[in-house]
Amino acid sequence: MTEKRPFDVLNTALNNSVLIRLKGGLEVRGNMISYDIHMNLVLDGAEELQNGEVKRKLGTLLLRGDNIVFISPA
Amino acid sequence: MTEKRPFDVLNTALNNSVLIRLKGGLEVRGNMISYDIHMNLVLDGAEELQNGEVKRKLGTLLLRGDNIVFISPA
Amino acid sequence: MTEKRPFDVLNTALNNSVLIRLKGGLEVRGNMISYDIHMNLVLDGAEELQNGEVKRKLGTLLLRGDNIVFISPA
Amino acid sequence: MTEKRPFDVLNTALNNSVLIRLKGGLEVRGNMISYDIHMNLVLDGAEELQNGEVKRKLGTLLLRGDNIVFISPA
Amino acid sequence: MTEKRPFDVLNTALNNSVLIRLKGGLEVRGNMISYDIHMNLVLDGAEELQNGEVKRKLGTLLLRGDNIVFISPA
């Protein structure tokens, strides 16, 4: 696997499940259906996680990019 | 459902109920009646939530975009 | 009620009482007599609140916009 | 009293006593002798306050504007 | 060993294992497969560490550069 640029990971992950860690420690998982240059992104079927367990179902979610720590294609 | 860009979610959510999570953990819910390019947005009939329960009624609310973690159309 | 842009709320609230929540949790209430494009704003007859009770009278107050979480016309 | 712009408050407060609240909760009081467009400002005869009591005399003080929460002409 | 510019370290570390410390104290280790000018970077085979022990396997990871404290080629 070779990635040319970090954002290529976002493109590859489109319409697939991703795990997102946010500043402050919150983690959410969902299907990524869009993103922009600021790393703002939209998840579908999003769930808030706590220690890997589903804590709350959130549905569609617009996440601000500047609050993201990492994004991991699941 | 296909979204072209993250901000499309805001446009779709206009005049509908949204759940907003803010940095620091505060959550508010209300009817989104406007937003701008910085994600500043106005809620009508806004309520502050605590563990999903209404803690305080706030009426009209102008929220600064740079304090937002996520926005979820309810 | 229809608002075109978030800042319209500030214009409508001019010379009226507003509740302001700041980062860190501080809340102040007062009569908003001016604002600028950065959301810096001036309150007259401002009071610091704690759990909705007046904790301290502060008189005229210049608030930096980048420290504001939300503004609610009272 | 009518203020055209938030910074007019700074101009009016020049050479007068002001109370400043900083991020992190620190409060200082002193005679404001200059300010600039970033809200950097200089106090003369500045005192650090704790619960309204003088905790420490600091003399002349250059305060960075980006650390200011509010400024209140005393 | 002489490095001309800080980013040369990133170039040298490409396709090698790196240890990353993030704001808030989180540490991850993985094989760095891309980076950009903002220090956004992608790790492959990433693991979250706690006191040097593997706490969680994360696989591919896109890390936002503005959340990074340091990067150490392992």
Place this chain on the structure above:
Amino acid sequence: MTEKRPFDVLNTALNNSVLIRLKGGLEVRGNMISYDIHMNLVLDGAEELQNGEVKRKLGTLLLRGDNIVFISPA
């Protein structure tokens, strides 16, 4: 004493002792030997203070301006 602009205080304090308070509460004192437009500055014979007592001698110190809360000519 009249100061035209906040940075005039820095110019006046050059080659004199200053007390610096940093975000997070750290305080250092030393002889200021240079500064730039970002308020980055260099202290000579710098000491870290705790409750006004010398905690540690640090010698020459380059301080990032964006971490400074206030500067007080001693």
Place this chain on the structure above:
Amino acid sequence: MTEKRPFDVLNTALNNSVLIRLKGGLEVRGNMISYDIHMNLVLDGAEELQNGEVKRKLGTLLLRGDNIVFISPA
């Protein structure tokens, strides 16, 4: 000793040992082998310190400038 500009300290410290304090309180020491205009810098033979004692050896380290509180040539 006269320094014209704060960054002159970095130039003088090149290829010498420096002590770095980071936001959040972490301190590292090492041989500085490069820096750039953002104060991003590379240390060789870096060690993480705790109360002045070596806590961990980190080897080569790329530090983001925006996380630095101060730099002290050792």
